[in-house]
Amino acid sequence: MHEARRMTEEAKRIGHKAGEAYQNAVGSGFEVATRSFTEINKGFEDAAAEITNFSKKRLEDVVQTWEQVLRARSFGDIVEAQSRYARKAYEDYTSQMSRLGDIYVGRLRDAFDQKEKLRRAR
Numbered sequence: 001m002h003e004a005r006r007m008t009e010e011a012k013r014i015g016h017k018a019g020e021a022y023q024n025a026v027g028s029g030f031e032v033a034t035r036s037f038t039e040i041n042k043g044f045e046d047a048a049a050e051i052t053n054f055s056k057k058r059l060e061d062v063v064q065t066w067e068q069v070l071r072a073r074s075f076g077d078i079v080e081a082q083s084r085y086a087r088k089a090y091e092d093y094t095s096q097m098s099r100l101g102d103i104y105v106g107r108l109r110d111a112f113d114q115k116e117k118l119r120r121a122r
Contacts, residue, residue: 035111043107047100054096061088 068081 037111039107039111042110043104046103046107050096050099050103054092058089058092061085061092 062085065081065085068084069078072078072081
């Protein structure tokens with residue numbers, strides 16, 4: 001009887017330790033996920049701000065080009081204004097895509113770094 005009671009107490013102790021280990025693992029996993037999602041969310045916010053600024057700049061360029069077209073004195077002036085706009089738009093779009101790519105890659109790297117820091121801390 002005494003042996004059964006001792007075994008029961010030992011099983012409770014081991015079960016309690018296993019429960020604590022499980023809770024710690026779940027808690028740290030939740031913390032990793034939360035930090036990763038936070039970094040990804042910051043990336044989306046940065047991308048949205050970048051896209052907003054880019055859109056404003058594009059609108060300014062369109063208005064400026066229309067002003068040039070309306071002031072044009074010849075067909076050649078119109079073609080030149082449109083050509084400048086098309087060239088600038090292409091350069092701006094390719095540059096913008098590169099910046100957005102850098103933002104996303106940087107945030108993904110930050111999210112991974114957060115995960116690695118937490119993994120090392122354990």
